[in-house]
Structure formats: C-alpha cells, structure tokens
Amino acid sequence: MNTLSEIFRKRGYSRRDFLKFASLTTALLGLPPSMFPEIVHALETKPKPVVIWLEFQDCAGCSESFIRSTTIMPTEVLLDFISLEYHETLMAPAGEYAEESKKEAMERYKGKYILVVEGSVTPNGVYCTVGGKSNYELLKEAAENTAAVVSVGSCASWGGIPKAEPNPTGAVPVYEALKGKQVVNIPGCPPIGDVMVATIVHFLALGKLPPLDNLGRPKTFYGQTIHDRCYRRAFYNAGKFAESFDDEKARNGYCLYKVGCKGPITRNACPTIRWNGGLSFPIQSGHPCFGCSEPDFWDRGFIYRPLSVVETGFGVEKIAAGVAVGAAAGAGIAWINKKLRGGKK
Amino acid sequence: MIDVEFYDFVRGPLLEFALYFFFAGIAYRFLRVLLLGLPKDYAKPKGNPLAKAIEKIALKPTQGWRFFMEVFAHRGIQYIGGFLFHVGFLGLTFFVPQHAFLWKEIIGFEPPYMPQLVADILAYSALFSLFALTVHRVFNPVLKLLTGKDEYFANILIGIVIFTGLFATRWSGGGLYVWMLNLHMLSAVILIIYIPFSRLSHFVYYFLSVFFYGWNVGKRGVSF
Secondary structure (H helix, E strand, C coil): CCCHHHHHHHCCCCHHHHHHHHHHHHHHCCCCHHHHHHHHHHHHHCCCCEEEEEECECCCHHHHHHCCCCCCCCHHHHHHHCEEEEECCCCCCCHHHHHHHHHHHHHHCCCCCEEEEECEECCCCCCCEECCEEHHHHHHHHHCCCCEEEEEHHHHHHCHHHHCCCCCCCCECHHHHCCCCCEEEECCCCCCHHHHHHHHHHHHHHCCCCCECCCCCEHHHHCCEHHHHCCCHHHHHCCCECCCCCCHHHHCCCECHHHCCCHHHCECCHHHHCECCCCECCCCCCCCCCCCCCCCCHHHCCCCCCCCCCCCCCCHHHHHHHHHHHHHHHHHHHHHHHHHHHHHC | CCHHHHHHHHHHHHHHHHHHHHHHHHHHHHHHHHCCCCCCCCCCCCCCHHHHHHHHHHHHHHHHHHHHHHHHHHHHHHHHHHHHHHHHHHHHHHHCHHHHHHHHHHHCCCCCCCCHHHHHHHHHHHHHHHHHHHHHHHHCHHHHHHCCHHHHHHHHHHHHHHHHHHHHHCCCCHHHHHHHHHHHHHHHHHHHHHHHHCHHHHHHHHHHHHHHHHHHHHHHCCCC
8 A cells, every 4th residue: 555655756746745744744743843753754654544535414514624734744645545435525436336445444444444424413203324324324334433523614513503502403522422442623614625635644654642621622633722823912902893894994904803703712723823824714714713623603694793792682672671570579579678667567 | 700791791781881880879879868868957057068078079188188297196007098099090990091992991081091101100009009108907906907808809919900900011921812812801790789889889888978068167167
C-alpha cells in the first residue's frame, strides 16, 4: 500500500512539498519541532489510513469541506492519501455493490480502520436507513471493530440541526449512540477540512488520538475561542461596533458583536486556519460567527442579536407585568396588615 | 452541565427571571413603604411642601456641598470612595457597550457606550474604592456597629461582578473564557435578584425619602 511520500511523488509534487506538508501539519497539531522528524518518518513509511465514512442525517457539507482541505494538502493528494473504502457521496459503486465493499473492508481491516461519521443518529425509529438497515444499526456494526471513531460536523458531534427543537426524529449525537466508546468530535457546520485531515494524520503518525478537551474535541483546534484569536478583537476592545451588515464600519473591520457575533463563546480555529487555502472565514467576510461548533447552537436562536441581550427579549410589556405583580402583592399585603392591625384595636 | 449550556441557562431563563423578580420586588417594596400608613399630619403647612419636595429631588446632591468642608474633614474616605464607586459602578452598568445593548432591549433605546479604556478606568476606580470603603467599615468603630451582613454580602457580590467583568474583557486564556463570562453573568443575576430586598435598593428609595424629607422641610418652612 502506498505511503504519503509516494503519493506526493506520483502526483508530481516534490520532496520539498512533502516536507512543507509535514512541517505544517506538525505546527498545526501544536507538536514541538522535535517531533518533526518523527512525523516525516511516519508519513514516509506508514501505509495510508483506511477510512470508512458513514453519512446519516446530514447535508454532505462536511464531506465537501473535507475534500477542500487545501491549506495543508492538495485535494488530489488527499483523495489518494486516505483509503476511503466507503463514502456514499464520493465512491463510484452504488446499491448492493457499495454495501458489499463496505462489509469487505470492515472484515479486511478489522480493528485498523478509522470510522468517520457525518450526521446525527436516530436510535429510535426508521428516519434514516441505508440498505434496509437503520443508521443506528449501521453505526453499531461499523464501530464494533474500529481503531478510532471520529465525528465530523456539528450534527455528528452534538446532533446539530436535526436535533434542534422539536427534534422530530429523536436525533442524538454519535457519542451518545456509542456510549462507553471514545469518540473524537470535530464540530463545525461544516468543520474545517484541514482540522479533519490533521486529526487523522495525528492518529496515523503517532498511533494515538490528539489531546482532547472534556467534550472530546482536539484541544489544539478547539482550545481557544474565536474571540481570542479574532482580528477584529482590537475594535471590540476599543468599543467600536458595526451597526449593520456591510455598513461602512463593518467594512472598516469594526467588531461584529452588535450584529450577533457569538465568537466569545465559540471554540474553533476559523480565525487562524481559515477556509479556502487560508483565504477567509465568516467574520472576515463580514458575517458574525453564529457559534456553529458549540452544542445546540441552532436552538440558541437570536442569531443576529448581540450576545448580551435577553434571549427571549425583555421590553416595556414585561417590565409592566413585573411591576403589576409586585404592586398588587405589595398593596394586597399592606391592606391585609392594615386589616389585622385594625382588628387588634 | 457544560459551560455553554450553563451560559445559555444564565443569560436565558435565569436572567429573564431575575429581571421580572427585580421589577416585581422593587414595586412590591415601594408599595409597602408608601402604604405604611403614617398618621395624618393635621398641622397647617408653613411653606410649600410640594415645591420643596421637588426642589430637594432636583437639587439635594448639589446642596450637600454646602457642608462639604465640615463633613469632608471627618468622612473623607466615604466622600471620595463613595463618589468614585458610584460613578464607576453606574457608568459600568449603563455605558459599557455590552450592557448598553441589553439596556436597549429593556428600555427601548441605546445609551451611548464608551471605549474599553474608559470602562477599565471606571472599573479600577470602582473596585479600589469599594475595597477602601469595605475596609473603612471594618475599622471605623461607628460604621462597624452600623454595618450588618447585608452590607458585606452586597460589597462582596458587587466586587465579584466588577472583577469578573474586568477580567473577562482582558481575558486571553483560552476556552475557560466562557466560564469567566458565566461567573460574571451569574453574579450579576444574583445581584439583580438581591437588590430589591437589600439596602442596595436605596437607588430607588433615595428619591422617595428625599421627596418625603423635602415635603416635611416645606411643611415646617425651614431652610434646609
């Protein structure tokens, strides 16, 4: 089986390109420079990782993002580098042939393949079936002999939009469906392609998962908030805020907090890695972060209102209701007291 | 419970409950004070009670300066500390951008907001003066007798609100930032709930008591 180094060479890339990729990946994973030779050696000698990619209640956006992880690895190399044994959107076979090839891969690479899951799972009901089997059944079956489980996207990591209120299909995230099994969560809607690739490379090169936070996210990428790394942070500190989308202030780089930015409570690597080869990310394009990599972001609602306001709103009517209740209670108790005092007399 | 869920809970249902509680509590206390049922004063007024009451509400803070030198000599820490604390705390409450956006939601218009640098100065002055005033309470024999658990609890709570707010704006320590925000908002919510039933509600009763004081001054026809 080909190694990454061989794939680079076969695709016409130089050794310098390969070393660039290795050094970038080492840096991206937050590994010390001393690990660089180890990473290079592993990528030169270890066979490419076998991946079985399952899609459940999803939109295939994570797959799209994955194959566009161009910052660290060119797409044509990526698709050769990872032995995608099963991926409904990308694979050529369909129907029974596809299911057979998955079964075969699961047998052949027992205990060695990486299971990547995209989309939420429905343990109850038959809302999402493939080849006559429910998604829950398919997940259990594939997760049984896997080397690692990686949930990509907010749907697989937290339930995402399918799990949003009122959650008609009873969707749950992968870690809930696979209780007791270590699951790496790479949330985002979609997650950054390079983060997915780097996590797989870490597993391949070092034979273990990267350090994870308490929600199972790689700390290197999800250890800080968007706010901490945002290039508009200086404007936040200066109290300069854009009033509406694409106004003069927004174009001048003012902070988007007032138009609903959820960067202060969202952990992701968007401001540093960015998208499309490091070109841009939502905040740079003038749209506030809506916190897609945090649990239940869709149910948070108030996407285009500042983070500091009351989620359900609190205006004059609610003030009047509060005052009316308090005044009625105060007057009522005062009246009772008066009556009691009168009675004593 | 994870930090973001806790954050959603604090700034969602808990903050809304606290605001309801605050307005209901203030109205309740206000009505209870108004309907205390003081005996009716049948004496004929020697001056104009209503005019004097309005004058006192409008001008009392400026009239206090007539006794400045006299009082300042004995209560300098309270004068300076009290002034710095009130200016700082009220400034932060209304004119920090994030708070101004919340006020827009509540009162319908947005107070002008200030740059972080000004907010920082106000926060430091409020924090240090609050600390000085608290220490002064502990060591001044008269104030010590007048001070109860209510004052100490209120001072600590306000100190936490200001400190966590200041810390949150200067934070660059990674994902724990959300917990810092949580602590700031939780302490603020507890403060909002605590205000109506503590002496902190003096910011409302101040006007009532000054009106009452002015009314009596007017009725007796005295000059202050």
